[in-house]
Amino acid sequence: MAFENPSREEIKEILENAGNIAVVGLSDKTDRTSYMVAQAMQSNGYRIVPVNPVVQGQILGEQVYAALADVPEPIGIVNVFRRSEYTPEVAREAVAVGAKVLWLQQGIISEEAAKIAEEGGLKVIMDRCIKVEDSILLGKSRQ
Structure with missing residues (x-):
C-alpha cells in the first residue's frame, strides 16, 4: 500500500502537541533552509x-x-533536513529514542524510512514543510 500523509486535522493536532522538535541536519548557516525554517518555528x-x-x-x-540518542529530553517530532538516502537510519534512531513523529521536509521521500518509523509506532509525514503546515493550520496561535 502506498504511503499517505496524515490528514490536515491530524497534522494540526501533531503540531499543537509537538513537544520538543529535534531538527536533524539543522545548519548553523543562516542562509540555509533548515536554519530559516527552524528559526521561524522557534519564533x-x-x-x-x-x-x-x-x-x-x-x-x-x-x-x-551530534545524534538523537544524545538529546537528554523527550522528543516529540524528529524534523529531518537530510537527503532521502539517509532517512532510514534517522527513522531507526527516532524509533530508538521514543519520538512520536518522523517528519521529512518538503522534497524528502523515503518509503523505507516511513515503514521503519510506522512499524516503530511513529506517525510519519513526508514531503511537507513543517513551517508551511504550521502557518496554514495554526498561524500565530501557539504564542
Missing part, C-alpha cells in the same frame, strides 16, 4: 533541538547534539 513558540554531528556549540541559542 512561533516551538522548542527546537538542533541535531548535527559536524556543528558544535549552539544554533539559535540551543545546544547542538
